[in-house]
Amino acid sequence: MTQVNNTAVIWSIAGSDNSAGAGIQADLKTIQSFSTPEQPLHLCTLVTAITAQHSSGVDACMAVYVELLHLQAMALLKDAKPSVIKIGLLVNAAQVLWLADFLQQLRKSLPDLLVMYDPVAISSSGSTMAEPDLYQAVVQHLLPHIDLLTPNLQELEALTQSPDTEQAVKLLLNTGVKAVLVKGGHAEATLCTDLLFISENFRYLGYPAYTNYIRLSSTRQQHHFNHGTGCCLSSALAAALALGYALEDAFVVAKTYINQGLSQPVAITECSGTLGHWGFPAKPEYLPELLTDKLLPPAQAFAPLKAALVLYVIVPSVAELERALVAGVKTLQLRIKSTNPQQLRQQIQQAIQLCQHPDVQLFINDHWQLALELGAYGVHLGQEDINSANLAALQQAGLRLGVSSHGFYKLLRAQQLQPSYLAIGAIFATQTKEMTGKLQGLQKLARYPALFPDIPLVAIGGINESNAKAVLATGIRHLAVVQAFAQATDPKLWVQQMQQFITEAQHAY
Ligand SMILES: Cc1ncc(COP(=O)(O)OP(=O)(O)O)c(N)n1
Ligand SMILES: Cc1ncsc1CCOP(=O)(O)O
Numbered sequence: 423m424t425q426v427n428n429t430a431v432i433w434s435i436a437g438s439d440n441s442a443g444a445g446i447q448a449d450l451k452t453i454q455s456f457s458t459p460e461q462p463l464h465l466c467t468l469v470t471a472i473t474a475q476h477s478s479g480v481d482a483c484m485a486v487y488v489e490l491l492h493l494q495a496m497a498l499l500k501d502a503k504p505s506v507i508k509i510g511l512l513v514n515a516a517q518v519l520w521l522a523d524f525l526q527q528l529r530k531s532l533p534d535l536l537v538m539y540d541p542v543a544i545s546s547s548g549s550t551m552a553e554p555d556l557y558q559a560v561v562q563h564l565l566p567h568i569d570l571l572t573p574n575l576q577e578l579e580a581l582t583q584s585p586d587t588e589q590a591v592k593l594l595l596n597t598g599v600k601a602v603l604v605k606g607g608h609a610e611a612t613l614c615t616d617l618l619f620i621s622e623n624f625r626y627l628g629y630p631a632y633t634n635y636i637r638l639s640s641t642r643q644q645h646h647f648n649h650g651t652g653c654c655l656s657s658a659l660a661a662a663l664a665l666g667y668a669l670e671d672a673f674v675v676a677k678t679y680i681n682q683g684l685s686q687p688v689a690i691t692e693c694s695g696t697l698g699h700w701g702f703p704a705k706p707e708y709l710p711e712l713l714t715d716k717l718l719p720p721a722q723a724f725a726p727l728k729a730a731l732v733l734y735v736i737v738p739s740v741a742e743l744e745r746a747l748v749a750g751v752k753t754l755q756l757r758i759k760s761t762n763p764q765q766l767r768q769q770i771q772q773a774i775q776l777c778q779h780p781d782v783q784l785f786i787n788d789h790w791q792l793a794l795e796l797g798a799y800g801v802h803l804g805q806e807d808i809n810s811a812n813l814a815a816l817q818q819a820g821l822r823l824g825v826s827s828h829g830f831y832k833l834l835r836a837q838q839l840q841p842s843y844l845a846i847g848a849i850f851a852t853q854t855k856e857m858t859g860k861l862q863g864l865q866k867l868a869r870y871p872a873l874f875p876d877i878p879l880v881a882i883g884g885i886n887e888s889n890a891k892a893v894l895a896t897g898i899r900h901l902a903v904v905q906a907f908a909q910a911t912d913p914k915l916w917v918q919q920m921q922q923f924i925t926e927a928q929h930a931y
């Protein structure tokens with residue numbers, strides 16, 4: 423049967439928690455929370471066990487027979503195939519063996535399938551739900567079929583017999599697992615820190631990280647309403663991956679979701695309850711802190727923009743810069759990719775001269791040394807460039823800084839520098855720049871303004887007069903363009919039209 427719309431189907435293969443804080447019930451609530459009419463998610467379930475539990479323990483756990491697991495899977499396949507499978511509680515070796523075999527078969531017809539395993543065996547209250555032979559079977563048979571494993575610290579040690587996190591993760595990656603997210607929720611610390619290790623084999627990686635792991639941290643929220651937090655973190659990851667987020671971005675989204683849910687829990691009694699499920703997180707205070715990829719930010723923030731970016735036109739030469747100025751563009755970028763050093767200096771100097779006007783803001787792309795030396799208004803740097811640029815010198819000289827980003831993880835990374843603006847791209851397909859990662863699209867773009875309200879955000883990549891209104895409807899207020907301006911036959915009219923779209927959006931939303 424052909425799937426008819428863009429609904430992403432996720433399967434949860436897990437145990438029932440009748441108290442509905444963890445297990446399949448938590449997965450359903452979490453996945454539903456991420457589902458929207460524009461990008462619907464549909465969670466189907468394969469129940470592996472029925473548990474009798476409450477907030478302080480598990481009274482009973484009964485495994486479902488493998489034959490019935492198989493029938494559940496066959497029934498689901500009659501309707502639709504999943505794009506993501508999230509595995510939770512497995513009880514015994516028989517279930518593991520069936521699942522390993524099933525996944526191997528399924529992958530033959532679903533090469534893009536993403537399989538996650540949250541290796542729960544002991545509940546957060548300390549009750550053991552699995553049989554003693556479970557982990558041995560998991561390591562031997564299941565792990566080679568897992569793309570992303572999400573153990574907590576206890577489960578990590580139980581699976582590997584290693585108390586050393588990095589060593590344990592190495593052991594797991596050697597079994598064929600492609601990424602490991604170690605959940606730090608159970609550690610005794612004021613910060614709750616989770617670590618994501620991504621091997622080169624992980625197909626969903628959008629952009630290479632600058633370290634081989636990413637560490638996200640948030641202040642621990644001490645209360646009694648955290649039953650099922652681990653299940654929900656893994657489900658939120660599954661949802662974000664099904665929505666097309668790159669793994670590192672899905673990690674940020676999932677942790678932000680948990681912070682939101684713990685900030686607004688559902689209390690049932692004074693000492694029992696669960697985290698809340700309140701939709702895609704939308705407040706900056708829920709964002710975690712990125713502890714890895716530490717850049718060396720200057721002591722102070724970069725100078726703010728002297729005016730809003732609004733329409734930001736990027737040009738490859740001084741001749742094009744003049745054309746843009748004549749057409750009425752007030753925010754410009756000189757983006758020269760190849761020329762000899764002498765011409766480069768000359769062009770940057772000329773561009774700075776031409777833009778000496780109180781209403782005009784000119785950013786120099788890439789060539790920060792020349793920009794600094796020649797007294798430019800600002801520079802635009804990519805994520806690689808900020809590793810090596812002398813940011814302190816740029817900040818001290820009063821230059822404005824704009825930084826490229828391609829999703830939540832890169833936004834967090836760039837935000838550390840307190841730049842003057844952040845660019846997000848590519849929104850649509852572009853012929854101007856080779857983009858290796860996923861396109862942002864309008865649905866993802868619409869999530870950023872609420873989470874990054876204190877810094878100007880500019881959208882870039884494939885933007886033109888036909889899609890500008892749709893981009894502005896996401897809440898983004900600034901548009902950067904290359905080709906659409908270069909191809910405008912009447913540049914003045916084109917600029918007026920684009921500026922009008924932006925002004926209308928500012929008043930409309
Ligand atoms: C406004 C704006 N956004 C993004 C970019 C891209 O910068 P970067 O990632 O450094 O890539 P190059 O432009 O150097 O190819 C930009 N230039 N401007
Ligand atoms: C430089 C850059 N960075 C992200 S997309 C992009 C190219 C944008 O060009 P266009 O507006 O022609 O798609």
Ligand SMILES: [Mg+2]
Nearest residue numbers: 788803804807
């Ligand atoms: Mg660059």
